[in-house]
Amino acid sequence: MQMCYNNYVKIVATAFEHADPAIVLKTVFGYDSFRPLQKDIITNVLKGHDTLAVMPTGGGKSLCYQLPALILEGLTVVVSPLISLMQDQVSSLETAGIHSAFLNSSLSWEDYCRATDEIKSGEVKIVYVSPEGLATQRIRELLSSDTLKISCITIDEAHCVSQWGHDFRPDYLEIKTIRQLFPKAVMLALTATATEHVRMDICQNLGMKNPKIFISSFNRENxxxxxxxxxxxxxxxxxxxxxxxxxxxxxxxxxxxxxxxxxxxxxxxxxxxxxxxxxxxxxxxxxxxxxxxxxxxxxxxxxxxxxxxxxxxxxxxxxxxxxxxxxxxxxxxxxxxxxxxxxxxxxxxxxxxxxxxxxxxxxxxxxxxxxxxxxxxxxxxxxxxxxxxxxxxxxxxxxxxxxxxxxxxxxxxxxGDIPLQDVTIPAQKLLCCIIRTNERFGAGYVTDVLLGSNNQRIIDNGHDKITTWGIGTEYNKSEWLELTDLLIDEGYIMKTGEYNVLEVTPLGKKFIAARTELKLPMKPEAMRVTKKAVSKVAAEKPAANDTQAEAIINNLKAWRKRKADDLNVPPYVIFGDKTLLDLAAKKPKNRQDLLNVYGIGRMKAEEFGRSILQIIEES
CATH class of the missing domain: 3.40.50.300 (P-loop containing nucleotide triphosphate hydrolases)
Structure with a gap:
């Protein structure tokens, strides 16, 4: 990526060692406050204590090692499972002014050598490697260079180390040996999903020393x-x-x-x-x-x-x-x-x-x-x-x-509360149809019989001649299938065998014989349609009557796409949608105002500030 970040990166690489995390958060990343548990995790890492952080996807895991990397002396090594993740993270870090690198098979030999030289010289604060790459002699010798101090070893997607994890990767088990080479480095393990079984596996299989475990809320309310x-x-x-x-x-x-x-x-x-x-x-x-x-x-x-x-x-x-x-x-x-x-x-x-x-x-x-x-x-x-x-x-x-x-x-x-509907007669029809078809078919077939289908299979079985054929036209197929699910929940029907054959339970047969009234929470048809997400976060969007804000957002999106194409990075690496919304709402007028916008740190304000301010002024 060709960006004018070199001078600024040299400042970032040294200026924030031993700094206050809150200052780094605002100056480099452009955030006013930490997300839940981020500060606690970062503080624990800075104290040199091994840490396992379980945080939901989108909960801000990356910041938990990126920010300490700027404050700690030396190099932070991040073990990451995918090349795409490494490239994405490095692009985002570079635009924020943090010089980082990745070492994997996607690099040409020339680029690989350049990256290792920059790592040895101390210019790089964060280096990404795969678990397979970490096991190679070449990378182990690089990290063991006399000029380097390994301060932190971060394992992303740490659930991969667990047999109970949903994406177990044997190569992750080799990470434990790298810790033995750098016993003074703090270890940080990050994952989005970890039950107690998985957490125990992570700590044991990585050889973590008395780790403190932080478990963030799994609630993604948006x-x-x-x-x-x-x-x-x-x-x-x-x-x-x-x-x-x-x-x-x-x-x-x-x-x-x-x-x-x-x-x-x-x-x-x-x-x-x-x-x-x-x-x-x-x-x-x-x-x-x-x-x-x-x-x-x-x-x-x-x-x-x-x-x-x-x-x-x-x-x-x-x-x-x-x-x-x-x-x-x-x-x-x-x-x-x-x-x-x-x-x-x-x-x-x-x-x-x-x-x-x-x-x-x-x-x-x-x-x-x-x-x-x-x-x-x-x-x-x-x-x-x-x-x-x-x-x-x-x-x-x-x-x-x-x-x-x-x-x-x-x-x-x-x-909300779904009102109960009288389904006595439809339920009787459904149960009787199951019995008339000899309890040998699934819900779809039984429903077709009730609707009077002329499906060849129904005709071949002679079920177009039984008394329940065609008696269920008061419901459509979706409604009959929903009633089937409700009757299963209530214990009137059960599914059996590999093909989910419907059978009437003793309770169902008693209901048919007694002819008692039955009310169940059947959804109206209008409620069976997927809805668009609604969230409290929606309040962050500009007011509907703010035509200038809408113009700003559209113009910024077009500019962001052009700039991203020029730099060969995804648009969100330049600015995320949340930053665009904040820009449209606050309408900054100068460079200092930009630093009060969500997600704009010193580097991005310097690099993109003139273009942004011009777009806002002309929108």
Missing amino acids: IYLEVLPKRNAVELVINCIRKHAGESGIIYCTSRKQVDELAATLDKKGYSVLPYHAGLTDDVRAKNQELFIKDEVQIIVATIAFGMGINKPNVRYVINYDLPKSIEEYYQEIGRAGRDGLPSSALLLYSAQDIHKIRWFFKESVSPEKDEFLLQGMIKYATTRGCRRKALLQYFGEAYEPVKDSTCCCDICSA
């Missing part, structure tokens, strides 16, 4: 949580995309085939979309990812291989097209939305068929019992009838009580 039955799935996806028109989104699928099919479908409908999975060549994957993070493409349809370590803060929605295998995996994926704290949404499409697909892979697992335990947590969340945020946080051992009438929580809380 992310609206929603689960919908996986019926007419493509239509639900498109509905969500429309509600986030012009915004970035990620859609996760389990299989490569599903990724390709969904991406092709959306492309044919005119959406800006690309696929991402391991079946594509390295060059294609890298190109697709680059187009997405640079806002050239709005939507990525991907397997879970996508997104780890990407700092793109303006992803406004994440759709899980298929059921994740665990809460940890789900939480990591939805955490890629709204990293800037602005309103975002997470939509999960749920079907029992996905459960069977996941369990099929358990046959080849080394620990099917553990896999089933993790899957049960995911199923419990997806099927809860209570607050989804409460259920999600309870999994991580965190208490939460939803705010009454809250509109920024989840689909269930936003809907």
